[in-house]
Amino acid sequence: MLIGYMRVSKSDGSQVLNSQQDALLAAGVLPEQIYQDFSSGKNDNRQGLIACLKAVRKGDTLIVWKLDRLGRNLKHLVDTIHDLSSKGVNFKVLSGQGAQIDTATSQGKLVFGIFAALAEFERDLISERTKAGLDAARARGRNGGAPYKMTAAKLRLAQVAMENKETKISELCKELGITRQTLYRHVAPDGALRNDGKKLLKIP
Numbered sequence: 001m002l003i004g005y006m007r008v009s010k011s012d013g014s015q016v017l018n019s020q021q022d023a024l025l026a027a028g029v030l031p032e033q034i035y036q037d038f039s040s041g042k043n044d045n046r047q048g049l050i051a052c053l054k055a056v057r058k059g060d061t062l063i064v065w066k067l068d069r070l071g072r073n074l075k076h077l078v079d080t081i082h083d084l085s086s087k088g089v090n091f092k093v094l095s096g097q098g099a100q101i102d103t104a105t106s107q108g109k110l111v112f113g114i115f116a117a118l119a120e121f122e123r124d125l126i127s128e129r130t131k132a133g134l135d136a137a138r139a140r141g142r143n144g145g146a147p148y149k150m151t152a153a154k155l156r157l158a159q160v161a162m163e164n165k166e167t168k169i170s171e172l173c174k175e176l177g178i179t180r181q182t183l184y185r186h187v188a189p190d191g192a193l194r195n196d197g198k199k200l201l202k203i204p
Contacts, residue, residue, distance in 0.1 A: 002030070024094075
């Protein structure tokens with residue numbers, strides 16, 4: 001069964017659901033299977049979304065117009081889709097930046113894998129920046145420092161990126177804050193894990 005969810009931030013009539021509803025109907029969602037909220041995406045207590053997530057069953061597909069209609073931030077979005085996946089529910093985005101996400105397809109799963117890696121990568125960066133700031137405060141006047149090390153989140157992101165033959169290694173290393181040597185010590189050019197990568201992810 002196809003289940004739709006749509007949301008706008010204001011309930012004063014200045015924002016309407018027409019575009020979202022039309023897109024969901026065109027995708028095959030029945031009107032009675034569409035849930036809605038007039039609430040900010042930052043609101044945890046969205047009754048329409050709560051009811052929607054309770055209604056979905058194994059084999060269903062939850063469809064949204066755009067990715068930002070569902071999650072309040074990247075972590076919440078990833079966690080919600082992981083929960084759906086654990087229940088055997090697929091997730092599909094119709095338009096916008098996440099339009100390639102359709103967890104019923106291998107390509108869609110790959111795209112979502114990138115989003116999931118980015119969410120963990122973002123958490124790691126926040127942690128590392130905090131640590132770097134504390135270190136700098138303790139060692140005033142000292143310049144420079146070692147580059148960020150490989151982490152589990154960076155490794156997963158590197159794996160996904162290197163499976164794409166169009167990925168530029170220099171840009172990937174710059175984005176991850178690691179050296180080319182560190183990258184290749186953990187991941188092969190085809191994205192396969194090397195010994196250091198397996199150790200980092202605690203894979204026998």
